[in-house]
Amino acid sequence: MFIGCSQYPDCHFTVHEETEIEEEFDCPECQKHKLVARTGRSGKTFYGCSGFPECKFTLPTKPVKQQCPQCLGELATIKKVRGKTYFLCANRKCQHLFSESE
Numbered sequence: 001m002f003i004g005c006s007q008y009p010d011c012h013f014t015v016h017e018e019t020e021i022e023e024e025f026d027c028p029e030c031q032k033h034k035l036v037a038r039t040g041r042s043g044k045t046f047y048g049c050s051g052f053p054e055c056k057f058t059l060p061t062k063p064v065k066q067q068c069p070q071c072l073g074e075l076a077t078i079k080k081v082r083g084k085t086y087f088l089c090a091n092r093k094c095q096h097l098f099s100e101s102e
Contacts, residue, residue: 023065028075028090029057037062063090070096 005011025035033051040046047063049055059077066076068089076087079097089096 025063025065025075027051027055027057028073029092030055035059035063057092059090066100068094068096069098069102070094 003015005013027033027035027049030049030051033049035047036050037045038048046058046060048058061077063075063077065074066087067074071091071094073089073091075090077090079086079088086097086099
C-alpha cells in the first residue's frame, strides 16, 4: 500500500507504508515448518503451519514467545480475561493459562 499526492498526475510524490518484520516461529506440533499468517473463509487472520495439509496445527491469534511454566513450551497466545492479560500455552496437550508473573 502507498500514499500518493492528491495533485496526481502533475505530482508523482508517493510514500510507501513500512511493513512490519514478523518474527518466525517453528510449528510446535510438527517442528519441521514455520507458522504463517493465513486468512480464513470469514476473512479473519489465523496462524497455521506452513506444512499444511501434512500438519494441521493452527492458532486463532498471533503467537508470542512466552515460555509456559507447566510444559516449558516456547509459544503462547495472548488472552484477555476480565480486563487482565494472560497467556495461553500453544501446546494443544497443555493449554495452560498463565500470567506473565508466573
